[in-house]
Amino acid sequence: MTLSCIAVDDEPLALGLVCAFIEKTPFLQLAGRYSSAVEALEGLLSGPPVNVVFLDIQMPDLTGLELARVLERSNRGAHTTRIVFTTAFDQFALDGFRVDALDYLLKPFNYEEFLRAASKARQYFDLVQRTEPVPAAQVLAAPNEIADDHLFLKVEYQLVRIAYNDILYIEGLKDYVKVYRQSEPDKPLLSLTSLKGLEEKLPANQFMRVHRSFIISLQRISAFTRNSVQIGSVVIPVSDQYKDVFGQFIARWL
The missing domain is CATH 3.40.50.2300 (Response regulator)
Incomplete structure (x- = not known):
């Protein structure tokens, strides 16, 4: 173009x-x-x-x-x-x-x-x-062909496509977020955005905020207590503000 x-x-x-x-x-x-x-x-x-x-x-x-x-x-x-x-x-x-x-x-x-x-x-x-939105008529005609399994995140000066199932957890750092991924766990993506703004874009049935500084992928939880979540070798605290919601979630597993 x-x-x-x-x-x-x-x-x-x-x-x-x-x-x-x-x-x-x-x-x-x-x-x-x-x-x-x-x-x-x-x-x-x-x-x-x-x-x-x-x-x-x-x-x-x-x-x-x-x-x-x-x-x-x-x-x-x-x-x-x-x-x-x-x-x-x-x-x-x-x-x-x-x-x-x-x-x-x-x-x-x-x-x-x-x-x-x-x-x-x-x-x-x-x-x-x-990646422009698909016209409504096309969505109605072929709903099964529309995939909603990723988001685009501004990293430095480009948009990076990140699959939801590749995300381990997200850490908020003042004006920035770090996105940790299964594919490259030692190379988090740094983006100038807020954790709250990113939380609103993520599907609630796959991700949960457990701390003012952390959002976790629910499918990546390997162990948990009432006060913490373990994802791989990383232990993430669950703050008091989010304990009730997190407790309701883990009650389904018990």
Whole structure:
């Protein structure tokens, strides 16, 4: 697919370079160039949808991070518009991750580095296109063909498909979660999301929250007491807040 792009930078040379890179890339289409984030915001809100914004961070009036937060809150920023930051300052990398940027290009960057970021954007939109919700008529016509056995989790700058039956347990770490998997138990996936948000996405008949910091896969329980759950060699505490619900569950096993 061809991605519609704009470039935003208050430095004319940097803006010209990004635009030249966009025009050089076969699967990108330059839809606009802006020397300020305010102008870019007006164009994004009033014009046709844009897939990718190549966005400088340090700009007067409205910074790139501020523009990214506006887009994140808007409906248009939910799926159709994604950010690739272009900046000379590496201290903004974590901020870029927090506003769900696809990538972070550190100036000066060459075309090879730009192309890697652009390819990451193409992979993201190809994945979104393949996993769009199935029309209701199709669901009614063939309900047995619709599988609901996985979720997609944002890990670094890509979406990773995780099968429910591969999850051992999930640990919450402030603004992040760690997902431990059967397939690679020593390589947990780290994602910038909340444990509560992830809990709402998981099927309640397969997963249970047993602690403010832990969600477990019920099918992976190898041993338990009223105060703890063992999954493999890992012992996870059951906090007082969740003991009643967990107790009702294990009562079925006794």
